[in-house]
Amino acid sequence: MKAQSVRFKARSADAMANPVLQRNLGRFATGGLGKLRADAVAAYGSQAFEDLREAAKAIRDRSLASLDVWIAQFEQEAVRRGATVLFAETAEDARDLVLEICRRHDIRKAVKSKSMLSEEAGLNEALAEAGVQPVETDLGEYIIQLAGEAPSHIIAPAVHKSRDEVSDLFEQHHGTPRKTDIPQMTREAREALRAHFLSGDLGISGGNFLIAETGSGIIVTNEGNGRMVTTLPRVHVCITGIEKVIPTLEDLSTLLRILPRSATGQAISNYASFFTGVRGEADAEGPEHMYFVLVDGGRTNLVGTDLQDMLRCIRCGACMNHCPVYGAVGGHAYGWVYPGPMGAVLTPAYVGLEEALDLPQAATLCGACSVVCPVKIPLPDLMRTLREKQVERGLRPESERVGLRLWSWFAQHPKLYALATRIAVRVMRWHADKAGMIYWMPFASGWVGSGKAGEGRFLPAPAGKTFRELLAARRRGP
Amino acid sequence: MCADVHGTGDATLAANPLSAQPIHPMRVGLLVTCLVDMMRPNIGFAALDLLESAGCSVVVPEGQTCCGQPGWNSGDRESAKALSEKLIAEFADCPWVVAPSGSCAGMVRTHYPELFRDDPLMREKARALAGRTWELTDFLANVAKVHAVPGRFSGTLTYHDTCSGLRELGVKAQPRRLLAMLPGAKLQEMTGCETCCGFGGTFAVKFSEISTLMADQKCENIAASGADAVVLGDLGCMLNIEGRLRKRGDATRVLHIAEVLAGDTGDTGEASGAGR
Structure with a gap:
């Protein structure tokens, strides 16, 4: 998938100007997955959940x-059970391997069952081109x-769509x-998909985890489509990132306690589908090639x-739910494929x-993501690290660099700083209206935005003298 | 380097009735913060009064400017380092350091040690300062353990949890415990009190429209709470929320927790919202 992230500002402006999307997002924010997670954490016990996060982090x-x-x-274990393990250096290589298998x-x-890596690789377009x-059989992905x-x-790929929009599509x-x-x-949708499950000759799934101990893959789903995809067609391809390998089933059991609770607030997902090698002689189902x-x-x-x-x-x-x-x-x-704080780093x-x-700049560093992350990824710190890399590589605008340097220089010279702030607060005070608001800021126009009511804010004026x-x-006394 | 506010030191307030620990006053260095210094000096004095009424002997290190957070959050580690070294030296002989800001106290407590990952000596100094540094309400509630505050407020308040204070320092119950001590004040929680107001430092300027949308959500939640005033503990968020409320034509008052607790809510014409 070709990244369009350089157009973040334009794309976010479009999103904010779209009333249907704004309504859908509002509904998601207030009644959505964040609330379900909070309930699940409360039911589990908040200290116990903290311990679980620590354990999950340690496993990862x-x-x-x-x-x-x-x-x-x-x-070794996967091959022993009849599967073939292929390695791809890039998402494009992975796409070519899947085409070769086809x-x-x-x-x-x-x-297909949901796979974010398939999105990274732009797999659907490539498959269609190859005939x-x-x-897509996950309901949201299907939509x-x-x-x-x-x-x-x-995990909720069609969360931006309203019921009406889906009705029209169907x-x-x-x-x-x-x-x-x-x-x-x-x-x-189920009826439409059933025919596809039965006529599909290749099943493509992602993999939530791969287990080194047994050479198995596992996907967690709620609709059962994942199990169909991994058992009905004669060939199954699981495409996932190399970092998804974990050592043992014991590790998996811990991660499976925290993943659905963090994602959807479920104690357990409706399905946890394991796939281990090809169909055995005694098996009633399963792929011939894996x-x-x-x-x-x-x-x-x-x-x-x-x-x-x-x-x-x-x-x-x-992270994105919060x-x-x-x-x-x-x-x-x-x-690109991964939105929200996760995407701002990935x-x-x-x-x-x-x-x-x-992307790493479009965050207030409020920390809401890192406190809910099941494996305690310090997302704001990583965004800060990326900001630092941008500065090191000279990728920030000159005005921003000069502004920061100037501020820092004054702040290191207290006498000059005192004089400069003394002047600044007076100048700002003069520009305030009777209610004490400033409407115009030459060096930070983003603060006040354009003249439109929907944009920016006033600047409450300073008192006029510094502390x-x-x-x-x-x-000195009176 | 630490100069006493009144030049006399620690003979103050030994028998203050509001303090739980009246005998040996704690020597507190007030980290004024650059925004309080410039935009709302009364909050600095409110913090000073609160600390003194809690039985502390307060010093205000001269020459303090900015903690370095703008540089740190913008990827300019060198600027942040230079300013943190300056601040570490200025507060070196203050046994306690208190800031009327979760964001600046969070910078010192959480991030100063990270700044010096390759400099063990400075890292130790940063760690030592981090261990002595407190956000104002956290200090009043958990260190000074006050059981009364000088202020009073008649009306309903709603409290906005500012992000750094809440998530970096665990400031959640402390301001509410202190507000509960205010005669006349009733706390009415708003929906989403822990959701960011959209300030985020330079974010508000770089991503003005997104920031405004977030601030709007906050303004709506404040209005829906029906409170007479929204109270919070950080200047940046305060200016953002107040600026957006006024642009929306909403006159709900925006008060810093220090102003409310100290009784400096401008009922005599010093309103934070009205400017001066």
Whole structure:
């Protein structure tokens, strides 16, 4: 997928000017996944949940510390059970490997369970070009595939769509009378998808985790589509990032306690589908051919750097569910596969610093993401690190650099600083109206915005004398 | 380097009835913060009065300017380092350091040690200062352990939890405990009191429209609470919320927690909202 993150400002402006999207986002923010998570944490016990976060972080850190070892063990165990393990250096390489698999097995239709890596690789477009019909079977992914859009959220890909918009899509694509009742609509989608499950000859899934101990992959889903995709077609490809390998099933059991609670507030997802090797002689179902495509896609570049913490990510989406910026602009504004705080770090890290200059800046560093992250990724710190890299690489505007340097220089010279602030507060005071508000700021026009009511704010004027002046007067006495 | 406010030192307030610890006054260095110094000096004096009424002997190190947070958050580590070294030296002989700001206290407590990852000596000094530095309400409630405050307020207040104070320092119950001591004041919580107001330092200027949308949500929640005033503990958020409320034509008062607790709420014409 080609990153559009350089257009963050324009895309976020479009998102804010779209009343339907704003209404959908508002509903998501107030009644959405964040609230469900809070209830789940309360039910689990908040201290117990903190302990669980610590344990999950430790597991991910341990996995990453010897990732090469676990990957080798995973490969050995998976191969022993009849699967083929392929490695791709880039998402494009992964795409080519999947196309090669399609050619080898004469694939006509691929049924897909949600995979963010498939988005990284732009797999659907490539499959279609190669004459393979890709069918997304996760309900949200199915909806946005019909709409010809990209996911706007990693676990709720169609969260930006209203019921009405989905009704229109179904009417148009299913050729049935328009329905607005949600259970009826999901039944209709289910019926449409059933035929695809039965006629698909390739199943493509992501992988929430890969288990080195057994050579298994696992996906957690709520709709059961994942199990269909991984068992019905004669070929199954699991495509996921190399960082998803964990050592043991014991580790998995801990992570499975925290993932659904963090993501959707569920104690457990409806399905946890394991796939281990090809169909055995005694098995009633399962694929004849099983492939794991493990993708680097920039991940090893993070190992041993000050961004390594990001590799702990288990893709629950809690960070975006709690991000006030995501809540304001939605997922598409971020312009690549991963939106929200997760994307603000992953996009520059995987696609390139220059390709996503706004993303680490478009955050108030409020910390709401890091306090809910199940593996305690210090997301604001990582965004700050990326800001530092932008400065080091000379990627910030000259005006910003000069402004900061000037401020810092004055602040290091207290006498001059005292004089400058003494003048500044008076000048600002003169520019205030009777109510004490300033409407115009030459060096920070973003603060007041344009003249429009919907933009910016006034600046409440300073009192007119600085604290240090008043304190000196107080010391001198009356 | 630490000069006493009144030049006389610690003979003050030994028998102050508001303080739980009247005998040996704690020597507190007031970290005024650059925004209080420039924009709202009365908050500095309110903090000073509160600390003194809690039985502390307050000094205001001269020459203090900015803690370096703008540089730190903008990726300019060198600027942040230079200013933090300056501040560490200025407050070196203050056994306690208190700031009327969760964001500046958070900078010193949480981030100063990170600034010196390659300089063990400075890192130790930064850690030592971090361990002595407190946000104002945290200090009053948990260190000075006050059981009364000088202010009074008649009406309903709603409290906005500012992000750094809340998430870096755990300031949540402290301001509410102190507000509960105010005669006449009733606390009415708003929806989303922990949600960022959209300030975020330079974010408000760089991403004006997103920031405004976030501030609007905050303004709506404040209005829906029906409170007479919104109270908070950080100047940046205060200017953002107040500036947006006024642009929306909303006259709800915006008060710093120090002003409210000290009884400097401008009922005699010193209103924060009205300017001066």
